[in-house]
Amino acid sequence: MSNATIAAPGVRLRAPGRAFAKYVSWRAERISDPVERLGYLRGSAAYWSRRPLRRAMKNARLHRLSAFVAAALLLPIPMITDGAAPRRSVQAASRFDFFANIWTVENSPDHELYSNGLRIEKRHTAAAREAVPFQRWRLDNNAREENPAPYGIVFHTTESDARAYQESNNRQLRRAAEGTVEFVQSQRAYHFVIDRFGRVFRTVPENEPANHAGTSVWADEKYYFVNMNHSFLGVSFDGQSRGADGKPSVTEPQILSARQLTEVLRSRYRIPAANCVTHAQVSVNPGNMGVGYHTDWSSGFPFARLGLPVNYLTPLPAITLFGFGFEEYYSNIAAEELQDGISAGETNLRQDATRRGLSTAAYRRFLTKRFKEVADPHRYVNFTDPETRSSNP
């Protein structure tokens, strides 16, 4: 039976906003019983009809997941418009887009210290190469733009099989961390690695691309990013996305350091919160046109603890802009919020196809062709070190 809470008498039911309506629709479509489905929809409408204060109080009592969903209300969620170019996204003003005032306290040959407490170890930084501008494409006219500063951050895990995080393993943990960092530096795999004690190592200078994202797609309000080694910084947690217990094996010090590092990078490069995403969200496989080629941080990424909105809920741009699909294995391991992002992307795709009078399959073929044009590594000759496949998980 439905446990829907319907609005009190006299309260005028209000439909959810445009962005959340997609989520509500998606959820409702998965309820086969018409009565239960109606109960869910009316319950949602009652929720939206409450006064904001009461809603906030209700939120405080809800399950942690509901808190995530509430946070998603503040999210920039790409929406659909018509137009021949890849769809322009419409983002809500994000309350997360403020930048902390952070300054450098100390800058020595082997480390940097920042005013928010972050300390970056520099002794494993790869030798500097020629700086390469970061790139992005406008959603409205496909024009390419360049900038010396990165546009976002992709979070990874190294998938190192380290020992348990306990005092008796200190020596082994330290040795493993050094080995991982050295390997990352030699492969120029990420810009930063955070070891299990929370130490932050710069492995590639931020004005150079690292080989972290491989074939990948993301988009924000005005721009899209393809093959994101040349667009975003890579930050990796030393550990596994899915440890023995199925949960990420990252430690508390790593999360604290990641928050400080994210603050510093966002502040320095003016990176919007919407462009702080996980590798699982952006990685794609052009071979089978599927999202989620790499699956690190497909669930459990502590967005909220890093001061970020739950970007898992964003409809995946790879689906909406370029018609990528997804395999069942991916939706099985993805966080519930990421599944919502996948589903919202699929819904957007179907609606766009309908609007253009095409079947979903035909529209997907059209978008696939577009992706191949956009992702062609020879399209722009000033790529240096054009990595198209990451060796990372």
Add this chain to the structure above:
Amino acid sequence: MSYRYSDGSTPVGLDVGTSRIVAAWPSETDYIYRSELNSFVTLPGSRFTENVLRKENVPHTVRANEILVQGNESERFADLLGAESRRPMARGFLNPDEPESMTMMQELLRSLLGTAKHARQKLYFSVPAAPAGAADTATFHEASLRQMLTELGYDAKSVSEGLAVVYSELEGSNYTGIGISIGGGLCNVCMSYLAVPVISFSIPKAGDYIDSNAAAVTNEMATRVRLIKENTFVFGGVQQEKAHQVISVYYDDLINSLVAAMKDVFTKSKSLPRLGRPIPMILSGGSTMPQGFRARFEQAMQAVEFPVPLSEIRLAKDPLTATAKGALIAALSEM
């Protein structure tokens, strides 16, 4: 899934229409409906008549010097006596010109529903939307019905008639679409977005409008015109009988008025949601029953530039019970 309270009772859906009251209950596999004509007829009071009515189980109420026969049997008696039946409701609301409207409505509800099994037995009843461009006129009607039903012991709540049609027919589109109920007194229109009513209005033209105007032209009784309309009238082709010709003219007028009102209201509305896809439109109510009605309505819709893209226009599976079923589904969804 079983929708029963622990004592075996169930929620109830109720369509309180101008010409008919329909109640719905859930069964194990489907829904059960019972209906009563929303009318009564007055007979001269006599002990003999009273005994006959009691023996035949005909619902009736005895006054000082008259007997009021209500519900389905009222039509037979009206035909027998050559009299017009009286109506507790007119143009969608409790009839302000009928002194017995409240009493008879209460009697009709009691004979149709009985008393509630317990205080939490939910009942959703349909109410008309306010006429287009008018201030809210349904408050008294709604409050009166709620009071009657509460006196029968139900936990009674109202649902807009058009919205009930959406709840009954549009689960496939997540209860997004336009529900239209064309009954006896009013045409009720409701646009729902994810089960939330965003536009609701009514126009005071429906079956009774056709009956009374056609009766005036053909010099027949309105009751008789209604029987012709319901039993033999078909849209399309050349109408041979005069009554059919006249009914056809007034049906066209009704359809054109409804389509024009919808276009006007939807065009002027500032609360239209942004729809990602065309939405369905459902027609229900007794006045949609004549063969060819849907095609004629669709023709009229195509002739105007309707501001909301429609995926289809179709009749409800059972136009006579769709509103009651929708009201029941609303009640069940709150269990």
